[in-house]
Amino acid sequence: MSTSAFTRVCDALWKSGNRFSDKGMRKTKEVRMHPDSGCILLRGGATLAALLVLASPLPLHAEPNEAEIDQGREVYSDLCATCHGRDMVNPGGVTFDLRKFPKDDFERFRNAVLNGKPPAMPAWRDKVGDEDVKLLWAYVRSGG
Numbered sequence: 393m394s395t396s397a398f399t400r401v402c403d404a405l406w407k408s409g410n411r412f413s414d415k416g417m418r419k420t421k422e423v424r425m426h427p428d429s430g431c432i433l434l435r436g437g438a439t440l441a442a443l444l445v446l447a448s449p450l451p452l453h454a455e456p457n458e459a460e461i462d463q464g465r466e467v468y469s470d471l472c473a474t475c476h477g478r479d480m481v482n483p484g485g486v487t488f489d490l491r492k493f494p495k496d497d498f499e500r501f502r503n504a505v506l507n508g509k510p511p512a513m514p515a516w517r518d519k520v521g522d523e524d525v526k527l528l529w530a531y532v533r534s535g536g
Contacts, residue, residue, distance in 0.1 A: 456530030464531025
């Protein structure tokens with residue numbers, strides 16, 4: 393969704409007072425995010441534009457382009473291939489097969505990369521930036 397389309401959707405929801413249904417919404421404590429528009433519904437019904445989405449080079453459901461996938465492949469080769477295998481093909485250990493990672497769950501992916509998955513996967517918070525995480529996500533979403 394383009395920035396202007398996103399803004400129009402959020403503006404229309406705000407002005408009309410319409411509320412999202414719970415169906416298809418990601419629930420996290422008291423905040424719900426609409427999966428298509430990226431608008432956020434707070435408990436109690438207030439709707440806000442998700443400005444963080446506007447700042448992201450990878451919109452919520454946009455397909456990554458070839459350049460992002462190639463750059464993500466390079467980051468993956470440098471940081472992830474040792475454990476997760478070349479081209480995300482698991483070398484037979486206990487590591488997660490990233491080709492099976494849910495393609496619509498960036499926050500889960502980001503959390504796993506930055507905070508690790510004890511006891512096997514270390515946290516990479518001090519070693520990778522947001523741009524690297526987004527590029528890795530592009531590569532993982534591509535399926536290798």
